[in-house]
Each structure stands twice: as C-alpha cells, then as structure tokens.
Amino acid sequence: MRPEKLxxxxxxxxxxxxxxxxxxxxxxxxxxxxNNYLILDRDVTLLDxxxxxxxxxxxxxxxxxxxxxxxxxIIVNHIExxxxxxxxxxxxxxxxxxxxxxxxxxxGLARFFxxxxxxxxxxxxxxxxxxxxxxxxxxxxxxxxWPDSMMTYIREDKLLISQDGFGQHIASSQRFDDEFIACAxxxxxxxxxxDYYANILMPFGSIIKQKIEEIGKLGLEIDMIAPDHxxxxxxxxxxxxxxxxxxxxxxxxxxxxxxxxxxxxxxKMALHIAEGIRSEGLDVKVIxxxxxxxxxxxxxxxxxxxxxxxxxxxxxxxxxxxxxxLTYLKGLRPKYRIAGAFGTFGWAGxxxxxxxxALKKMGLEVFEPxxxxxxxxxxxxxxxxxxxxxxxxxxxxxxxxxx
Ligand code: FEO
Numbered sequence: 001m002r003p004e005k006l007x008x009x010x011x012x013x014x015x016x017x018x019x020x021x022x023x024x025x026x027x028x029x030x031x032x033x034x035n036n037y038l039i040l041d042r043d044v045t046l047l048d049x050x051x052x053x054x055x056x057x058x059x060x061x062x063x064x065x066x067x068x069x070x071x072x073x074i075i076v077n078h079i080e081x082x083x084x085x086x087x088x089x090x091x092x093x094x095x096x097x098x099x100x101x102x103x104x105x106x107x108g109l110a111r112f113f114x115x116x117x118x119x120x121x122x123x124x125x126x127x128x129x130x131x132x133x134x135x136x137x138x139x140x141x142x143x144x145x146w147p148d149s150m151m152t153y154i155r156e157d158k159l160l161i162s163q164d165g166f167g168q169h170i171a172s173s174q175r176f177d178d179e180f181i182a183c184a185x186x187x188x189x190x191x192x193x194x195d196y197y198a199n200i201l202m203p204f205g206s207i208i209k210q211k212i213e214e215i216g217k218l219g220l221e222i223d224m225i226a227p228d229h230x231x232x233x234x235x236x237x238x239x240x241x242x243x244x245x246x247x248x249x250x251x252x253x254x255x256x257x258x259x260x261x262x263x264x265x266x267x268k269m270a271l272h273i274a275e276g277i278r279s280e281g282l283d284v285k286v287i288x289x290x291x292x293x294x295x296x297x298x299x300x301x302x303x304x305x306x307x308x309x310x311x312x313x314x315x316x317x318x319x320x321x322x323x324x325x326l327t328y329l330k331g332l333r334p335k336y337r338i339a340g341a342f343g344t345f346g347w348a349g350x351x352x353x354x355x356x357x358a359l360k361k362m363g364l365e366v367f368e369p370x371x372x373x374x375x376x377x378x379x380x381x382x383x384x385x386x387x388x389x390x391x392x393x394x395x396x397x398x399x400x401x402x403x
Contacts, residue, residue: 003061004175006037006226007157013038013046013061014228015054018171023082026199027293030192031171034082035228037161038062039154042132043072046090046097047152047161048083048228055086059093068093073131076101077163078149079108083228088113100129102140105148123150137220141165141211143204158223160215164200165208166239168192168230177231177238191299192230193239197246198302199295203333205247212240249336251305253400254283255393258297259310260290260321265344265376266312272382273308273342273371276389282396284389289321294328301329305403306338306367306396308389309355313345318354326358333362338399340367340392342385346375367395 004012014035020028034050036058044066050058062068071094076084103122109115129136137153145164152161170192174180180189201208225233233239255277261267270286277284287297301307311322341355352370359366371388373381
C-alpha cells in the first residue's frame with residue numbers, strides 16, 4: 001500500500017501484513033499492519049520503524065515522499081520487534097538522525113542492536129521536540145505495551161501516535177476507521193478491538209484508565225489517534241470510550257462454557273450445563289479448546305460476564321489444553337468476571353479442584369462448588385449439570401447488575 005495522508009505533511013508509511021495468522025502465538029485471522037508515520041517539516045521526522053520483513057516496503061513509501069537520508073529525527077515509541085526490528089535499516093539510510101526514546105527504550109535497543117554509533121536522546125513525559133512548524137510532546141506509557149513504551153502527541157495536528165495502544169490486528173486497504181466501517185462493518189471493527197484488547201492489553205486496564213485521564217489533565221486535545229496496528233481513528237472518541245469501558249469491566253450479560261474432553265464425557269457435561277444456563281434466559285456460547293484458538297477462547301471469555309471451565313482429570317491433574325488455557329488466562333490478569341469449574345474423573349479427581357483454585361488465585365469471583373462426574377455423566381449427573389448451569393446463570397445476572 002502507498003503512503004496515506006493523515007494531516008497536511010503527516011503520512012502513513014507502513015506496511016500491510018495480509019498473510020500473518022500467528023502473531024507470537026496469538027491467532028490473527030484478519031492479518032495485521034505495521035504502521036509508522038512520516039512528518040515532512042523543517043526537520044523530517046519518522047515515528048517508529050516496522051517489522052524487519054516489511055522494512056523495504058516502508059522505505060519505499062518513505063522514499064516516495066522524501067530521500068530517507070534527510071530524516072533528522074526518528075521517534076521510537078516502542079521497541080518490540082514488530083515495530084523496531086527494521087530500525088537498523090532506517091538508521092543505515094539516515095545515519096545522522098537522532099533517535100528519541102525513553103530510557104527503558106534505550107536500554108532495550110541496546111539488547112537488540114549495536115547502538116554504539118547511534119545518536120540517542122532519551123525523553124520522558126512532558127518533554128517536547130520542535131521540528132519546525134510542529135511541536136512533538138512525549139508521554140511515557142510504561143507497560144502499554146512494554147516498559148519502554150511511550151506515545152507521541154503532535155500538538156499542532158491534535159494527533160496522537162499511540163503505538164500499540166488503540167490498535168487492532170486488521171489487514172485492510174482502508175487506513176481509517178470510517179473507511180473500514182463503510183467497507184466491512186462496525187461490528188467487525190469492534191470485534192477486532194475486543195480481540196486485541198483481551199489478548200494484549202487486558203492486564204493493563206488500570207494503567208489505561210490512568211493514562212487516558214492523564215491525557216485529559218494535560219489538556220491534549222485529540223482529533224485523531226494513529227496506532228501502530230490496524231486502522232487510524234478519525235473518530236477517536238469511539239475508541240477512547242471502548243477502552244474506558246473495557247478497563248472498567250464492561251462485559252455482556254452472558255456466559256461462556258470453555259472445556260476440553262477426552263471421550264466426550266466432559267463435552268456432554270458442557271452441553272447439559274449450557275442448556276441449564278439457557279433455560280434461565282441467559283445467552284451462552286460453548287467452546288471446545290482443541291477446536292478453538294486460545295486467543296479466540298480468551299476473547300470470548302473477556303466478552304462474557306461469566307465463564308465455566310471444564311476439564312477431564314488426566315493423571316490426577318488438568319487436561320493439558322485446559323492447563324494451557326488457564327496459564328494464559330492467569331497472565332492476562334482478568335477482572336470483573338465470575339467463573340466456576342466442572343469436569344470428569346476416573347479413579348481420582350483433581351481437575352475441578354485445580355481449576356477452582358486457579359480461578360481463586362486469579363482473584364475472580366468464583367462460583368462454587370464445581371460439579372463433577374465419575375467416568376461419564378449419568379442421568380442424575382445430567383440433572384445436576386442442568387441445575388449447576390441454572391444456578392450459575394442466576395449468579396451471572398446478579399453479579400452483572402453491579403456494573
Ligand atoms: Fe505491536 Fe508491543 O508490539
């Protein structure tokens with residue numbers, strides 16, 4: 001894709017990755033983009049590089065606007081390789097350029113590159129850089145997404161370059177939110193936002209809230225938000241509202257049943273439980289883990305107020321795919337959800353207890369006791385599962401009313 005103008009003199013010069021389906025283990029069915037931006041001002045300034053595999057495309061885009069050797073400033077908002085692995089190629093073409101990043105960014109760059117010949121200036125929140133007719137304002141955003149992260153605000157354009165924040169994994173020929181909605185749908189865009197937030201930013205909800213408040217206190221008026229992935233927000237109010245809602249615990253009043261099964265017996269329990277949930281008038285989705293990418297299961301859990309996790313007992317412990325799911329979930333530090341456990345066992349139990357303990361350790365509201373069945377659910381077990389689902393649905397509704 002060719003450069004796209006965001007504002008007079010400010011251009012997208014990134015690359016679209018139509019083919020990526022596995023983003024370090026996270027499934028990206030819509031592909032992604034690596035966005036970076038070029039400002040043509042007295043001092044030509046590049047904001048971020050792109051992934052190494054795509055740097056030639058970005059350089060071609062830059063070259064169509066300006067000779068890369070004229071780049072005077074390179075802003076490194078984030079050092080993760082999907083943005084910074086192509087940086088050395090840019091520096092090779094613009095050896096006189098000064099790199100601006102946070103102190104953590106400088107330390108991180110030193111782990112990825114030989115930075116001894118590079119000119120690096122570290123910045124912190126409140127520092128500014130005049131590049132001619134524009135002033136860049138830096139805002140540190142540690143842990144959004146890595147400790148090095150920062151955002152750059154272009155005051156005269158009311159434009160926030162937000163690196164990972166407000167991103168989505170979408171490959172498209174449309175660069176802007178309104179264009180994408182016109183071409184695809186708002187539902188698809190919203191789903192991509194939920195998916196990205198759930199799998200990447202879920203642990204950082206309180207920081208997100210703080211940073212959005214800080215932007216307000218600093219009086220940074222925002223007319224456009226340009227993240228390093230996906231579409232650029234010409235309607236920034238929408239994405240800011242979505243982020244505040246998600247950080248504050250927004251979920252849909254429904255339940256998700258996430259399970260795996262060896263001989264279809266935990267699977268049968270899942271269906272009985274789902275029937276019980278539905279009989280209380282609550283929407284429910286059933287997800288079998290080995291049939292569903294982990295990141296999709298996480299997104300579905302994050303969208304729903306309540307989740308039940310089912311596992312067979314294998315070798316006195318969890319079934320591996322359920323263990324993997326719980327490990328991933330634990331790292332994402334979910335909040336504001338109610339969850340419980342169910343499962344089967346043969347000669348000794350373990351899965352329901354372990355799942356319940358794992359959910360408690362995550363600090364979730366736990367629905368207990370869980371329900372289990374010996375080998376295969378009998379007719380009586382089916383009734384117990386239905387009842388378990390009904391009671392869970394009631395608790396989900398009650399818990400949801402607090403938000
Ligand atoms: Fe898109 Fe944290 O990198």
